Amino acid sequence: MKTALILFAAAIPAFAQQNFDFKSLDKLGANATGSTNITLEGDTLKLATSFLGDDNSSFRNLTGVYVRSFEFAKAGQYKEADLAPLRAYLKTLQWTKVVDVKETDETSEIYLHALPNNKLGGLAIVSAEPKEVTVVFIAGTLNISDVGKLSGLGIPDIKLEHGGAKSNDSKKD
Amino acid sequence: MNLDDELKAALRREPAPADFAAKVLAKTTLAKTTLAKTRGSQARVLPFWRPPVTLAIAAALTLAALVPPAVYRYREQRRALEARDQLIAALSITKVQLQHVRERIQNTRHKI
Numbered sequence: 001m002k003t004a005l006i007l008f009a010a011a012i013p014a015f016a017q018q019n020f021d022f023k024s025l026d027k028l029g030a031n032a033t034g035s036t037n038i039t040l041e042g043d044t045l046k047l048a049t050s051f052l053g054d055d056n057s058s059f060r061n062l063t064g065v066y067v068r069s070f071e072f073a074k075a076g077q078y079k080e081a082d083l084a085p086l087r088a089y090l091k092t093l094q095w096t097k098v099v100d101v102k103e104t105d106e107t108s109e110i111y112l113h114a115l116p117n118n119k120l121g122g123l124a125i126v127s128a129e130p131k132e133v134t135v136v137f138i139a140g141t142l143n144i145s146d147v148g149k150l151s152g153l154g155i156p157d158i159k160l161e162h163g164g165a166k167s168n169d170s171k172k173d
Numbered sequence: 174m175n176l177d178d179e180l181k182a183a184l185r186r187e188p189a190p191a192d193f194a195a196k197v198l199a200k201t202t203l204a205k206t207t208l209a210k211t212r213g214s215q216a217r218v219l220p221f222w223r224p225p226v227t228l229a230i231a232a233a234l235t236l237a238a239l240v241p242p243a244v245y246r247y248r249e250q251r252r253a254l255e256a257r258d259q260l261i262a263a264l265s266i267t268k269v270q271l272q273h274v275r276e277r278i279q280n281t282r283h284k285i
Binding site for chain 1: 249252254256260261262263264267270271274277278281
């Protein structure tokens, strides 16, 4: 019995650390008129961060960057339920919901994976509007100040050109 | 003249000219010298490691050794630049989303 309890206790963090399968979000875009899919991880991400320049060296510890953004012609063309697996994953012990703004038909949530010494193990943003849904998931060690600095890091404003050709999966799901 | 006499006359032994041996020796020496000269000049133009086939093979091997690494480097660089652009796009979207959330929070505060 004691052994079983120890095994169960050991299994909880192991389960919590399992990576989220971003394929499950593809259902969201079934009726989308435009989409932006970005998946950067492993060597490709290391390659990308090495080309960012010294000013943005704080991003060199990232282990995964995932963006799914879908735009719809009409309201109600995606199911909130398709976001449920991600929200369930973000409810695990590691993640804390730090922002939850709900308006009539819009929700914005920010989740952080807090680590000791003012460090973050990840950042997730879920933004759902009637005609647009965006999920940003950044995994890897970040300083809390880096998140605040994001707007001042020389990252250009890039207008999202929705459309099939802009589906930027570096790793084909 | 009968047939016997004609044959004897035709087959009679005649002494060689006095300079016959010298002429033959001279011609033999000339032939040897010419042959040696021809061989020598061929050796100078095309040594054993310079026939066209050998050169072609060497060129092909050199190309085979140099081109694939260059192509690999070019592809890797292109992949890195594409990845960097994607990362910048992802961070840009993150920035926009964070600003969007901040604006919503501010709007909510104003309403309160």
